[in-house]
Amino acid sequence: MAEVTGLVVRRGGRTVLAGLDARLGHGVTGLLGPSGSGKTTLMRALVGSQVVSSGSVSVLGHPAGSPAVRGRVGYATQAAGVYDDLTVAQNLAFFARVLRAGAAEVDRVLEVVDLHEQRGQVVARLSGGQRGRVGLALALLGRPELLVLDEPTVGLDPVLRARLWTRFHELAEAGAAVLVSSHVMDEAERCDRLLLVREGRLVADGTPAGLRERTGAGTIEEAFVALVHQEQP
Amino acid sequence: MSARVTAAVAVRVLTQLRHDHRTMAMLLLLPALLVSLLWWMFEDVDTGAFDRVGPALLAIFPFTVMFLVTSVTTLRERTSGTLERLLVLPTARLDLLGGYAAAFGLVAVVQSLVTVLVSTTLLGLEITGPVAMLVLVAVVDGLLGTALGLFVSAFARSEFQAVQFMPAVVIPQLLLCGLFVPRDALPPVLETVSDVLPLSYAVDAMLTLSTSTGTGEVWRDLAVVAGFVAGALVLGAATLRRRTA
Numbered sequence: 001m002a003e004v005t006g007l008v009v010r011r012g013g014r015t016v017l018a019g020l021d022a023r024l025g026h027g028v029t030g031l032l033g034p035s036g037s038g039k040t041t042l043m044r045a046l047v048g049s050q051v052v053s054s055g056s057v058s059v060l061g062h063p064a065g066s067p068a069v070r071g072r073v074g075y076a077t078q079a080a081g082v083y084d085d086l087t088v089a090q091n092l093a094f095f096a097r098v099l100r101a102g103a104a105e106v107d108r109v110l111e112v113v114d115l116h117e118q119r120g121q122v123v124a125r126l127s128g129g130q131r132g133r134v135g136l137a138l139a140l141l142g143r144p145e146l147l148v149l150d151e152p153t154v155g156l157d158p159v160l161r162a163r164l165w166t167r168f169h170e171l172a173e174a175g176a177a178v179l180v181s182s183h184v185m186d187e188a189e190r191c192d193r194l195l196l197v198r199e200g201r202l203v204a205d206g207t208p209a210g211l212r213e214r215t216g217a218g219t220i221e222e223a224f225v226a227l228v229h230q231e232q233p
Numbered sequence: 234m235s236a237r238v239t240a241a242v243a244v245r246v247l248t249q250l251r252h253d254h255r256t257m258a259m260l261l262l263l264p265a266l267l268v269s270l271l272w273w274m275f276e277d278v279d280t281g282a283f284d285r286v287g288p289a290l291l292a293i294f295p296f297t298v299m300f301l302v303t304s305v306t307t308l309r310e311r312t313s314g315t316l317e318r319l320l321v322l323p324t325a326r327l328d329l330l331g332g333y334a335a336a337f338g339l340v341a342v343v344q345s346l347v348t349v350l351v352s353t354t355l356l357g358l359e360i361t362g363p364v365a366m367l368v369l370v371a372v373v374d375g376l377l378g379t380a381l382g383l384f385v386s387a388f389a390r391s392e393f394q395a396v397q398f399m400p401a402v403v404i405p406q407l408l409l410c411g412l413f414v415p416r417d418a419l420p421p422v423l424e425t426v427s428d429v430l431p432l433s434y435a436v437d438a439m440l441t442l443s444t445s446t447g448t449g450e451v452w453r454d455l456a457v458v459a460g461f462v463a464g465a466l467v468l469g470a471a472t473l474r475r476r477t478a
Binding site: 011071 | 238241244252318322
């Protein structure tokens with residue numbers, strides 16, 4: 001679904017991604033790493049909104065961000081990226097029109113993120129978690145083949161968080177590749193596959209069980225620490 | 234280019250304005266109130282002064298107001314992440330700019346109609362040329378404000394900075410447009426500067442309309458302003474980057 005080769009991103013003299021290689025397949029892939037490790041930058045490179053110093057990023061068989069993939073990649077940012085002065089329904093209606101998706105599609109995505117009852121409310125009046133879910137709903141419009149979700153579960157209550165993870169797996173079963181970033185390691189177990197990043201490099205790539213086995217660690221958090229130590233003793 | 238996206242953006246911008254009653258009221262009524270204030274100021278002193286200054290103000294208001302509103306609105310679009318979201322979708326940058334221009338152009342039409350009607354009926358502003366033409370000049374002038382606001386918003390990081398561009402971009406044009414000193418009486422260097430500033434042509438067009446029925450010169454001035462609008466929109470499009478650092 002996506003392939004990143006030798007990706008280097010520098011910002012203001014600082015190297016954010018230092019020659020990162022990664023492949024993204026079907027299913028739900030977790031992108032895990034501490035904050036500042038380059039997760040958001042990698043995601044922006046995948047959707048094609050990041051200036052890249054060198055390396056290549058291909059998505060659905062085309063260069064990331066090229067006209068052929070616009071509209072086929074859904075992106076939810078940490079900042080939500082919604083119009084606070086419009087209602088939930090107006091936000092969705094606008095992006096649906098841009099994407100040529102119908103009114104039924106708006107209802108569908110509202111159902112997925114559980115915001116049906118809030119559809120008539122102005123976004124500025126919603127809670128932070130609800131606002132984030134509006135951004136998530138926008139990313140789901142038009143059934144994109146690749147979903148790039150930047151920390152979509154931050155600040156949500158555990159019940160809702162569990163429900164969203166179930167939704168991500170449903171979307172993946174329906175054929176989409178789902179990439180979810182998180183700095184919370186306990187979310188790792190919910191993913192089919194994990195990409196662990198630290199300081200702009202890929203530390204490890206594998207299934208949660210595989211990574212624990214490889215390191216002999218009990219949790220992904222311990223596995224992460226073990227992998228970092230292996231790399232730089 | 235896609236008419237669908239342009240229309241969607243225009244409808245969205247107008248819906249945002251509709252939610253903001255205070256801004257809407259200020260956009261539509263403030264220029265008329267300020268022109269009325271000017272009329273009142275001169276009423277007992279020099280009744281001819283209002284006829285001389287009034288037309289220039291009809292050019293200055295839509296320009297200033299649209300510049301401010303557009304630069305803040307587009308800055309918000311840049312900082313809230315909605316622009317990034319839009320640019321990774323199948324949208325052309327000119328679709329977005331066209332949508333903004335259409336929405337604010339429509340607001341400029343209503344604003345100018347209110348201001349021109351209040352000036353010519355209630356306040357008795359003497360206009361020799363066709364009033365419809367006066368409205369047209371005001372609208373193109375509002376579009377000029379929109380286009381420059383779009384362009385300038387690329388250089389502001391915060392709303393504070395965006396608002397500071399008003400004195401930087403608008404006030405020099407206001408000083409040199411012929412309102413305070415006739416343009417041909419300015420020192421030669423300033424006259425040349427005045428010749429390359431778009432607001433000068435809008436004010437010239439308004440002044441011509443207020444004193445003569447001939448519209449040839451007005452069309453020429455209008456074409457110059459329209460040229461600036463097109464140029465600023467192209468520059469504005471260049472500042473909408475799909476990829477950012």
